[in-house]
Amino acid sequence: MYYIGIDLGGTNIKGALVNEAGEILREESRPTRAALGAETVCDGIAAVITALAEGTDAIGGVGIGCPGTVDDASGRVVYAPNLGWRDFDLRAAVKERTGFALRLGNDANAAALAETLVGCAKGAQSAVIVTLGTGVGGGVVLGGRLLTGCTGAASEPGHMVIHSGGEKCACGREGCFEAYASATALIRETKRAMAAQPQSLLHTVAKENGTVDGRTAFVAAQRGDAAARAVVERYTDDLACGLANLVNIFFPEVIALSGGIAEQGEALLVPLRERVRSLSYASDCAARHTRIERCTLGYRAGVIGAALLARQP
Amino acid sequence: MYYIGIDLGGTNIKGALVNEAGEILREESRPTRAALGAETVCDGIAAVITALAEGTDAIGGVGIGCPGTVDDASGRVVYAPNLGWRDFDLRAAVKERTGFALRLGNDANAAALAETLVGCAKGAQSAVIVTLGTGVGGGVVLGGRLLTGCTGAASEPGHMVIHSGGEKCACGREGCFEAYASATALIRETKRAMAAQPQSLLHTVAKENGTVDGRTAFVAAQRGDAAARAVVERYTDDLACGLANLVNIFFPEVIALSGGIAEQGEALLVPLRERVRSLSYASDCAARHTRIERCTLGYRAGVIGAALLARQP
Numbered sequence: 001m002y003y004i005g006i007d008l009g010g011t012n013i014k015g016a017l018v019n020e021a022g023e024i025l026r027e028e029s030r031p032t033r034a035a036l037g038a039e040t041v042c043d044g045i046a047a048v049i050t051a052l053a054e055g056t057d058a059i060g061g062v063g064i065g066c067p068g069t070v071d072d073a074s075g076r077v078v079y080a081p082n083l084g085w086r087d088f089d090l091r092a093a094v095k096e097r098t099g100f101a102l103r104l105g106n107d108a109n110a111a112a113l114a115e116t117l118v119g120c121a122k123g124a125q126s127a128v129i130v131t132l133g134t135g136v137g138g139g140v141v142l143g144g145r146l147l148t149g150c151t152g153a154a155s156e157p158g159h160m161v162i163h164s165g166g167e168k169c170a171c172g173r174e175g176c177f178e179a180y181a182s183a184t185a186l187i188r189e190t191k192r193a194m195a196a197q198p199q200s201l202l203h204t205v206a207k208e209n210g211t212v213d214g215r216t217a218f219v220a221a222q223r224g225d226a227a228a229r230a231v232v233e234r235y236t237d238d239l240a241c242g243l244a245n246l247v248n249i250f251f252p253e254v255i256a257l258s259g260g261i262a263e264q265g266e267a268l269l270v271p272l273r274e275r276v277r278s279l280s281y282a283s284d285c286a287a288r289h290t291r292i293e294r295c296t297l298g299y300r301a302g303v304i305g306a307a308l309l310a311r312q313p
Numbered sequence: 314m315y316y317i318g319i320d321l322g323g324t325n326i327k328g329a330l331v332n333e334a335g336e337i338l339r340e341e342s343r344p345t346r347a348a349l350g351a352e353t354v355c356d357g358i359a360a361v362i363t364a365l366a367e368g369t370d371a372i373g374g375v376g377i378g379c380p381g382t383v384d385d386a387s388g389r390v391v392y393a394p395n396l397g398w399r400d401f402d403l404r405a406a407v408k409e410r411t412g413f414a415l416r417l418g419n420d421a422n423a424a425a426l427a428e429t430l431v432g433c434a435k436g437a438q439s440a441v442i443v444t445l446g447t448g449v450g451g452g453v454v455l456g457g458r459l460l461t462g463c464t465g466a467a468s469e470p471g472h473m474v475i476h477s478g479g480e481k482c483a484c485g486r487e488g489c490f491e492a493y494a495s496a497t498a499l500i501r502e503t504k505r506a507m508a509a510q511p512q513s514l515l516h517t518v519a520k521e522n523g524t525v526d527g528r529t530a531f532v533a534a535q536r537g538d539a540a541a542r543a544v545v546e547r548y549t550d551d552l553a554c555g556l557a558n559l560v561n562i563f564f565p566e567v568i569a570l571s572g573g574i575a576e577q578g579e580a581l582l583v584p585l586r587e588r589v590r591s592l593s594y595a596s597d598c599a600a601r602h603t604r605i606e607r608c609t610l611g612y613r614a615g616v617i618g619a620a621l622l623a624r625q626p
Contacts, residue, residue, distance in 0.1 A: 161475055286464060
């Protein structure tokens with residue numbers, strides 16, 4: 001049996017034909033053209049699905065990973081600001097065009113499902129996937145199934161307050177994990193350190209790359225810059241704080257990181273593992289500990305996970 | 314079919330015979346006598362089980378709610394400081410004495426299971442139960458099953474940091490939810506306010522009751538005392554912060570409170586609901602909201618939940 005997964009983004013509709021093992025057999029893509037309205041976007045989705053289904057009569061289902069809040073039970077996109085959609089019946093629109101009755105998930109959740117079932121956490125009974133990008137997204141998979149709330153809403157571990165009364169978050173609260181562990185937060189702290197320390201190597205690194213991004217502090221820290229090291233230390237502390245919270249709530253087999261910051265790999269993971277361990281509840285008498293890993297599927301986690309949504313019971 | 318539930322406490326071994334609906338048919342109790350060693354405690358547990366099983370041949374199973382960290386898969390108590398147990402094979406000890414192969418759970422988790430299946434959250438697909446006592450305990454029930462971690466460890470939402478670098482918690486971390494939302498934390502803040510405000514009504518209320526406890530600030534606040542009101546406001550804010558974090562992580566149908574502080578009832582719940590709602594992610598476009606309730610089973614939640622552990626698949 002094969003499954004079609006669609007990763008519906010603000011820019012592109014990416015699709016893939018995926019087998020039972022989560023391997024991609026064929027890919028398709030179209031521009032989203034969200035500005036032309038939901039009907040145009042759905043025409044594009046239908047074109048991708050039709051192209052992927054061509055010549056295959058063993059399609060077990062179609063899944064779509066969608067940004068924002070979705071409700072798989074009703075087949076509706078509750079709110080997707082990136083697309084300008086509110087309470088849109090995506091399932092009906094796609095069914096009308098293709099005949100397929102699709103399964104719906106949040107895009108970060110779909111990626112988390114893929115990493116858990118066929119990626120870095122394959123074989124784990126429980127995993128929390130945390131994406132360190134512009135924001136902090138993620139997904140929780142327990143016993144092979146995505147954790148969604150009573151309305152089908154995705155788990156939002158990025159919007160767990162760790163510094164009550166702290167930095168303003170995009171969600172409106174203050175002190176969210178996202179406001180400390182996102183790439184956006186790291187860039188904010190890097191710029192603050194640069195303003196406070198005109199002699200710091202951070203300026204040199206930023207000039208070399210033409211910009212301040214999530215790598216700037218890590219590169220300058222590796223070259224021995226004290227201000228950069230302080231930024232990286234604080235970032236790692238806050239990341240460890242939020243991940244240890246998730247350990248204490250879920251005690252999952254695996255926590256895996258994706259997104260731009262995760263590209264630091266072991267340079268980030270080695271000190272992070274030590275801190276999370278020391279902050280985990282009763283860690284000195286625990287029989288096993290949560291493994292902290294890096295995601296392995298890259299941007300394809302989105303389409304693979306969307307296809308796996310269609311395979312969910 | 315009937316089930317036997319045992320709530321193993323530091324002082325008493327409480328047991329109940331429970332029917333399929335979670336109703337108690339008979340109760341038994343023995344002193345725990347933990348100081349006399351695990352074998353003596355197990356003799357007591359066996360005596361309670363035997364007394365409850367007498368005259369009934371339709372016993373579907375026995376469950377024990379135990380303080381500390383337990384592992385139902387192995388049947389072992391990993392660590393229970395209250396009992397002085399570390400890596401103790403409770404299942405084998407009870408099986409040897411009674412012939413019953415018991416199911417094991419953390420005591421707060423067992424109570425959470427009872428409240429979800431037959432108590433205040435009956436019928437809910439997902440619930441988070443939070444106990445506001447000496448510490449902050451709790452349990453998460455998803456699709457009728459307790460959330461336990463990869464080692465069988467209970468979820469510990471009380472040890473989620475909400476004020477990074479804040480008040481010292483009994484677990485060793487700083488700023489845990491427990492260090493702000495427990496009765497212990499409320500008493501700490503009440504005493505601080507009393508020390509800072511010698512004119513406050515808090516002193517009068519404390520004298521009337523002969524002690525400072527979790528009610529002192531609520532009573533003085535109701536009589537119009539400004540210092541007490543400030544304590545209750547801050548306490549409610551911190552409680553709302555932690556509960557909103559749990560909403561954003563689980564979006565459960567119900568969050569229910571138990572423990573001494575929950576006895577404040579609607580005086581606490583009304584302002585709390587409003588704050589949690591305003592702090593919940595995307596609450597303005599959510600189709601449904603988490604209900605925030607008070608637990609209804611009281612101290613019997615422990616034995617009922619233990620019996621329901623035996624009914625779990």
